[in-house]
Amino acid sequence: MSSTPKREVDIVIEARWVVPVEPHAVVLEHHAVAVDDGLIVDLLPIADARERYAPRETVDLSEHALIPGLINAHTHNPMTLMRGIADDLPLMTWLKDHIWPAEAKAIGPEFVRDGIEIAIAEMLRGGTTACSENYFFPDVQAATYRRHGFRAMVGLPLIEFPSAWAKTRDEYFDKALAVHDELRDVALIGTAFAPHAPYTVSDEAFERTRLLSDQLDIPVHLHLHETAQEVDDSRRDHGVRPMQRLQGLGIVNDHLIAVHMTQLTDAEIALCAEAGVSVIHCPESNLKLASGFCRAEDLRRAGVNVALGTDGCASNNDLDMFGEMRTAALLAKAVANDARALDAASTLRAATLNAARALGWSERVGSIEAGKEADLAAVRLDAIEMHPIYNVVSQLIYTAGRHQVSDVWIAGVRKLAHGRLTGIDVAELRERAQRWRERLQ
Structure with a gap:
């Protein structure tokens, strides 16, 4: 008996926690988000995602919370x-x-x-x-x-x-x-x-x-x-x-x-x-x-x-x-x-x-739901100052900081990878900022 072939997708992001925002206040443990052609196609347990999808890229976020951008x-x-x-x-x-x-x-x-x-x-x-x-x-x-x-x-x-x-x-x-x-x-x-x-x-x-x-x-x-x-x-x-x-x-x-x-x-x-x-x-x-x-x-x-x-x-x-x-x-x-x-x-x-x-965009972004564009952010929660973790959402609001953001996608395109910006020359931006400071002071 032949098994059902896996669906090819661009990315599967496997996260320790996924906070979809909708439904409200829900936290999903050991879940994955499948992304193809810039869209979220599925949100499901990691084990099920491995059975169902053949991603061109798999992202391991084993110590992270994945949230909407x-x-x-x-x-x-x-x-x-x-x-x-x-x-x-x-x-x-x-x-x-x-x-x-x-x-x-x-x-x-x-x-x-x-x-x-x-x-x-x-x-x-x-x-x-x-x-x-x-x-x-x-x-x-x-x-x-x-x-x-x-x-x-x-x-x-x-x-x-x-x-x-x-x-x-x-x-x-x-x-x-x-x-x-x-x-x-x-x-x-x-x-x-x-x-x-x-x-x-x-x-x-x-x-x-x-x-x-x-x-x-x-x-x-x-x-x-x-x-x-x-x-x-x-x-x-x-x-x-x-x-x-x-x-x-x-x-x-x-x-x-x-x-x-x-x-x-x-x-x-x-x-x-x-x-x-x-x-x-x-x-x-x-x-x-x-x-x-x-x-x-x-x-x-x-x-x-x-x-x-x-x-x-x-x-x-x-x-x-x-x-x-x-x-x-x-x-x-x-x-x-x-x-x-x-x-x-x-x-x-x-x-x-x-x-x-x-902004009139709630059908496109703002939550992690199938059919929406894949605007996503991953937040590392493994630092000692984050532990123990009783409530992930409370931890995000009252304890976490922007320095713990590790990865970001906009419409499925990775803009921040392991804390490093893609396609942006930070040193050159600093030089431009300095030139404007000299002009404006």
């Missing part, structure tokens, strides 16, 4: 070149007196390209396989991410003052639409409208953004309710709080990716839940700029999709999603006065599947 849902990656340039200052002083003047001196295609390449290296080394960008020169951003095979949602910037990218409101919109059209069918790259904030964007521009967002079915990625001053200024200038103003302009809907959200009433939380808004929590940036506290657990319990982002390196000062997860979980407990708030499994979900949902 982390998704940084809000960042300004060109600003890696401003890491530490103006620390220990409140938001508006930091922004108006330091960041905007520095950008005026340096911003351009080369600045964006170099900053993003440094960010890609940092993100990959920390298990991050996708990000949502919010910066100028989205065409250069997209080209850089494509060159490195990194998944990114590229923001199409809108702001009411001239920049090196565009001079007028109409030019911002014209360029945004041109970039969107160019990227419409590009693998790994998406687009979102990125009006900067309520205090830098007019009613007319918001109304136009809403109309185009609806027509093109793409998100609106926006800083919102970041500080108490923003709320006070909106009351003074518009007679209402920022969310109420945006609600009247039609912006508060399931396309909205609302970032920071440190100043929320119960009614605004309910509105977010009803409208299908996704909230991106950036705890470390909010803490460093003393912007306020996002009520992450109240949002989660209300049914709002809460994801995590680092913000940019000028205000964080890193792109470390492991650090962000730990800070988010701990801070949520203090803000809610409840040790059960934002538990470990929910925190990991916020950095993976919830982030994918916010």
Whole structure:
């Protein structure tokens, strides 16, 4: 009697633990993930995988947890070149007196390209396989991410003052639409409208953004309710709080990716839940700029999709999603006065599947499920400081760090192998960073 022939696949990854994220809080021991043509084709016990598949490559992760690639849902990656340039200052002083003047001196295609390449290296080394960008020169951003095979949602910037990218409101919109059209069918790259904030964007521009967002079915990625001053200024200038103003302009809907959200009433939380808004929590940036506290657990319990982002390196000062997860979980407990708030499994979900949902990618990435693209990260758990291990998910959130990420795949392509980046010259990136430091200081 002949046995069933094994199916040929590109890769089988055998792991001590697999944390698929969906189903929620599940940890699978001694499981394997089969990958072919960039897609996850199976998740099953290692013994069964050896019987069923004939891989061209087998990866042994006998002391690792395999998780979905982390998704940084809000960042300004060109600003890696401003890491530490103006620390220990409140938001508006930091922004108006330091960041905007520095950008005026340096911003351009080369600045964006170099900053993003440094960010890609940092993100990959920390298990991050996708990000949502919010910066100028989205065409250069997209080209850089494509060159490195990194998944990114590229923001199409809108702001009411001239920049090196565009001079007028109409030019911002014209360029945004041109970039969107160019990227419409590009693998790994998406687009979102990125009006900067309520205090830098007019009613007319918001109304136009809403109309185009609806027509093109793409998100609106926006800083919102970041500080108490923003709320006070909106009351003074518009007679209402920022969310109420945006609600009247039609912006508060399931396309909205609302970032920071440190100043929320119960009614605004309910509105977010009803409208299908996704909230991106950036705890470390909010803490460093003393912007306020996002009520992450109240949002989660209300049914709002809460994801995590680092913000940019000028205000964080890193792109470390492991650090962000730990800070988010701990801070949520203090803000809610409840040790059960934002538990470990929910925190990991916020950095993976919830982030994918916010970006409209939850059918493609964010969990380890058959049919999804193989964006994966392996975390070594064999170091003595990791033992004993009672709960793998808790260990990932409260004990592990990005230095324990050993291997990363994006759409089945290995980007980090045994802790070493593939196809990236780190020494050359350091030299470029030094040249920018000399120019910007």
